[in-house]
Amino acid sequence: MFNYKDVLETIDMIEREHLDIRTVTMGISLLPCIRATAEETARCVYDTVCKKAENIVKVTGELSREYGIPIVNKRVSVTPVSLICAPFADKSALIGRALDDAASELGIDFLGGYSALLHKGMADYEQKFLLSIPEVLASTDRLCSSVNVGSSKSGINMDAVALMGRIIKDTAKATADRDGFGCAKLVVFCNAVEDNPFMAGAFHGVGESDTVINVGVSGPGVVQHAIEAIPDADLSDLAEMIKRTAFKITRAGQLIAKEAAKRLNAQFGIVDLSLAPTPARGDSVAQILEEMGLECVGTHGTTACLAMLNDAVKKGGVMASSRVGGLSGAFIPVSEDIGMIEAAEKGVLCLDKLEAMTAVCSVGLDMIAVPGDTSADTISAIIADEAAIGMINNKTTAVRIIPAPGKRVGDQVNFGGLLGRAPIMPVHESSASKFIRRGGLIPAPIHSNKN
């Protein structure tokens, strides 16, 4: 029989501390869908996704009720679409719309994989594909796009970086009536992972099997509560407490992942150990850092706190799951975290500090709104900086940035729901255009030569 403490702790975590399974994401290979024409391929893509994921909403609903733990998002990721439509890249948008229609039919919130992998070079068909992104993101609701522009093994493709600055600007322009919302569905990666369940950066890698279930857990509120309970602990004890908490959270994720895979007739892929915040109070990574002893996130000491948190989460999580993958770390999306929003509004949290934080945590500059007149080259330079951090440190980094049309520092954008709201953050005004326009490849670092 279970003891009261354990049972009531679990119920408290769920009811008061926002413990939930953040996403159950089904990865689906689209490679068998390639046909002679774009039209036939689009039809097959739609049918395949609808068939494979037809029960995802039903099954996750059942699991959620049986185990008494909320499963917030049901999602699908697919093979990078640029590969599927290589023979007819001019018509990539057709595939994008078919995927969006499938997502809508399934009742899932996002579908990821309108993606391209350009970390070493960019073929003509890939360039055509990239140029379709702004219009496709403007004309679809649930489709997410990501582009990998660098890796520790191959270096950084600066031609792709330069082009992505323009694509992001164009996407913002194409969705100007919604404050550039399209950019919230577009991520630029270095060292993208093939089994990430989180959006907007999820895609189903070509090294994956046919149909896979990847699960992302959450629980910043649970970690914050655990830290609150030991206000005078030293940092070793704090790290230990975070580890123990991460273990419990991850075990819940592992259980749901295995059961979901079984019921959906898919392979169990990975559990992603990320601490993913939401705009709700008490579900914030920033508030964990503040609970650790910072007056406001973004001040001196933030990077150290985040490094410790991120590492402790991984140590606890790794033991709890038989397969760990995805991005696994603490997310710091500004608009999706109430503590980050408030710190940015106060001016304590700035872009430069966020960049430093990304060197020690899971992803990168995420959901950051900048002035609408920020140039494409400046955005490319921001991407290059992030990619460099990822490349040199052998970690995934990403940029999801919104140059909100017509907005200036002091304004804010509001996307609602999980995507939250973001104050417009200032960028440096000095130009990096000459550097960006040089193009070419930043060679892979010396430590990539491990063979």
Added chain:
Amino acid sequence: MRAVVTVVGKDKTGIISKVSTFLAERKVNILDISQTIMDEYFAMIMLVDPSGSDMELAALAEECQKMGQKIGMSIHVQHEDIFNAMHNI
């Protein structure tokens, strides 16, 4: 498959009776039961076997929650594995 029923709320007479009758009517067998008062709050944990019931666990959980609201208690019914996973190595 076994499930854990948790009943928490302000203490009053007849809670165990109401909950166990409710479960019996739905052919849910109680395997183990443990109850205490913590800071004036009633807390009960039951280990049950719902296999004799016609209801799916998810539906049973929903009904119990509604019944709990009627008697002013918070009632959860969850697959036991969520607790096994989180609290046992």
